Amino acid sequence: MKKQIPLLLVLVSGLIMVIQYFVPHPVSEFVFTYANDFVIVIGILALPIGIFSLLRNTWAKAKHDRKERIYSIATFFGFALMVVAGLKRESLESGTLYMQLFQNILVPAQATLFSMLAFYIASAAYRAFRVRTMLAAILLVTAFVVMLRLIPLPEPLSTWNADLVRWILAVPNMAAKRAIIIGVALGAISYSMKILLGIESSYMGRD
Amino acid sequence: MEARPEATRWYDRLLSVDRRWIYLILAIAVLLPTVIPFSVPTGISNEVRSVYNFIEGLEPGDNLFLAIDYDPSTLAELHPMTEAILRQAFQRGARVVITSLSQFGPAMAEELIARVAQEEGKQRNIDYTFLGYKPYPGITILAMGSDFRVPFPTDYYGTPVDSIPMMQDIHNYRNVKAVISFAGGNVADMWIQYGNAKYGVPVALGVTGVMASDYYPYLQSRQIFGLIPGMKGAAEYEMLVERRGQGSRGMPYQMSTHLVILVFMVITNIAYVAQRRARRRAAGAR
Numbered sequence: 001m002k003k004q005i006p007l008l009l010v011l012v013s014g015l016i017m018v019i020q021y022f023v024p025h026p027v028s029e030f031v032f033t034y035a036n037d038f039v040i041v042i043g044i045l046a047l048p049i050g051i052f053s054l055l056r057n058t059w060a061k062a063k064h065d066r067k068e069r070i071y072s073i074a075t076f077f078g079f080a081l082m083v084v085a086g087l088k089r090e091s092l093e094s095g096t097l098y099m100q101l102f103q104n105i106l107v108p109a110q111a112t113l114f115s116m117l118a119f120y121i122a123s124a125a126y127r128a129f130r131v132r133t134m135l136a137a138i139l140l141v142t143a144f145v146v147m148l149r150l151i152p153l154p155e156p157l158s159t160w161n162a163d164l165v166r167w168i169l170a171v172p173n174m175a176a177k178r179a180i181i182i183g184v185a186l187g188a189i190s191y192s193m194k195i196l197l198g199i200e201s202s203y204m205g206r207d
Numbered sequence: 208m209e210a211r212p213e214a215t216r217w218y219d220r221l222l223s224v225d226r227r228w229i230y231l232i233l234a235i236a237v238l239l240p241t242v243i244p245f246s247v248p249t250g251i252s253n254e255v256r257s258v259y260n261f262i263e264g265l266e267p268g269d270n271l272f273l274a275i276d277y278d279p280s281t282l283a284e285l286h287p288m289t290e291a292i293l294r295q296a297f298q299r300g301a302r303v304v305i306t307s308l309s310q311f312g313p314a315m316a317e318e319l320i321a322r323v324a325q326e327e328g329k330q331r332n333i334d335y336t337f338l339g340y341k342p343y344p345g346i347t348i349l350a351m352g353s354d355f356r357v358p359f360p361t362d363y364y365g366t367p368v369d370s371i372p373m374m375q376d377i378h379n380y381r382n383v384k385a386v387i388s389f390a391g392g393n394v395a396d397m398w399i400q401y402g403n404a405k406y407g408v409p410v411a412l413g414v415t416g417v418m419a420s421d422y423y424p425y426l427q428s429r430q431i432f433g434l435i436p437g438m439k440g441a442a443e444y445e446m447l448v449e450r451r452g453q454g455s456r457g458m459p460y461q462m463s464t465h466l467v468i469l470v471f472m473v474i475t476n477i478a479y480v481a482q483r484r485a486r487r488r489a490a491g492a493r
Contacts, residue, residue, distance in 0.1 A: 021405075029353045036346050036358070043342050089365050092314065094321050102314040107279040110311065114280035118464055122233045123226045126471040130479045144472060150439060150458075150465045152248050162250060174424045181424065 007198040014196040055079070142168060216485065218478035229471065236467040240459035247458040251443045254426055258387065258411045258433030259447040262292060265384060267300030270377055272408075274388040274398065275307045275316040276344065281391030281415050282315060287441035287454035288413045289316075289389045290323055295448050297327040302373050303335040304355065304383060308344035308394050313363060332362075332371045339363030345397045352406040354378050380408035385432070389413040395422065399430050413440065 017035060020028040055076075062072035082101060085091060091098035131137040149165045152158065194200035265271065273293060277285045296303050307316040320337055329335060338359040341347045350358040355378065356368050368374050376382065386408050388398045395412050403410045409432050412422055416437025425431045435444060438461050441454025 033350065033353065033357050036350055039343060039346060092317065092363060094318055099314055099318070103318060106311065107282065107315060110279035111282055115283070118237075119230050119233055122464070122468050122471060123229050125468045126224070126229050126475050127226070129472050129475070131476050140472065140476065144469060147465050147469055150247075150462050151469070152462070158250070166252075169420055169423045170427065173420050174427060177421060177424045 003201070003204070006204055007201065011196055011198065014192075216482075218481040218485070221474060221478035222482060233464060233467055236463040237460060239463050245459055246455070247442070247462050249439065249442045249446060249455075249458065251446060252440075254434040254436075255440050255443040256447065258292070258413075258435060259295075259444060261385060261409075261411065261433065262295045262299060262301075265296065265299045265301045269299075269301045270383040271296050271301045271303050272380070272383040272386040273303055273305045274386060274390070274394070275305060275312055275319075276309045276388055276394035277391030278309050278311040279315055283453075283457065284415045284437050284441070285389045285391060285413060286315075286319065287438065287452050287457070288435045288444055290319060291441065291444045291448050291450065291452060291454070292387060292413070293320065293323050294327060294450070297323065297329050297334065301384075302377075304338065304374075304377060305335060306338045306347075306351075306359070307340050308347055309391065310340070310342075313340040317363065331364075332366065333373055336368070336371055336373055336377075337363045338368070344394045345401060348397050348401045349405070352379055352401070380406045383408065385409040385411060387411045387413065387433075390418070391415055399425055403430050411435075 013035070016031060020031045058072045058075045061068040062076075082098070085096070085098040085101055090096065093099070129140055129143070131140055145161065146165050146168060148161055153161060191200065195203070262271070273289070273296070275289055293303065293305075305316065305320060307313040317337060320335065323329075324331065324335060331337070338355065339362060341358045347358045355374070359368055361367050362371065380386070380402065386398060386402050388395055388410065390398075390412060391414075395414055395418070398410050398412070402408050410430070411433035412425075412431050413435040414422060414437070416439065419434065419436030419440075422431065422434055426434050435441065438454055438457045441452075442458045443454075445452045445454045
């Protein structure tokens, strides 16, 4: 029973959601809206667990690892500051402390971290992108041609390169992508079927 | 004369260069356009032009849906195109419904929307509505097919959507001309799969450069009517609207770093081929 009831719940709710997706009727829309409320409630319940987990782990690090202590303090401070700054509904409008913190700390921090990728890509291009095999050579030449379109070239080289890039994206790239998309979709359908029918039940954890 | 040891040959030295030199050269390439400013000529692709033509074809009072579905991490690439399209839509007199289905997106989007609206003399709730963020983008996109009020009973600022003058005759995708999603992740797929496939709303995408090749199949199958790829796409769009912005200004930086990476690729492969030949010759001599 411990296993059968959750499996039955998954089967019934899964079938209801599949049917409602294909039936454009007010009842089906009501079912969808009602089910969405469940999802949102479950998401909200997960939020305090996430916050608790973050604070507990940060506290443990601060307690046991002296080197990490300064980062833990920064985490606690940042967390408390954003909570206090964002308590009021009006804090979401431009110019408030919350928005100032968001615009001047979080936005540049995220953008900086992401832009660091350029350095890793350059290093990877130098160290790993080598013509070891025929396939690697094809990949290298293709990447070279596609990247070259960002470099201003004299005519008619620029037009030739633009046409070649268009062809690469519209023919070989598209063929490969389509195959991947269709393969992934078929895989997702079969995996979903396995979950609905109870063949795949690893989401319930170990028995 | 004694042969030089293997490790001192030019190709070996090139292939085992310290990665800090690579970082330094790239940093110089990034800084170069600041020291020596230059502009990059950009051709205009059909997929970008079709988005521009669509917005140009909007009549005053038409409704457009913009989905600002990215985080600050991809802001440099996606903000310029969002700004250019939002501005163009305002200039055409369109009414714009905006959401942000990315976790860190809403505050970033709010700043952009408020600034562009102010510059174009547009009023909140009259000319545009910012609905804000809801978790689970797939579910939110599906729910908006019934009514925008289902996932968004209030807008970003807490105003009930029913009390917003502009939203009185806007209920779902049937009331908007198109959805343009600026996405830094898989939300773009959800707009195609749910917004377009299930509800039939025309969709166009603005995506990061690395994502662009993933969406060309949808362009050919006409599941999207336009595609703006990365900073280059933004620069193209800015050329079309004849207003130079961050996209055009960012192109020299992107070009110089791409050029350095291309040069790296060439140098390292010349060295690699030379090393391989030398090893083969050495093996043959033995």
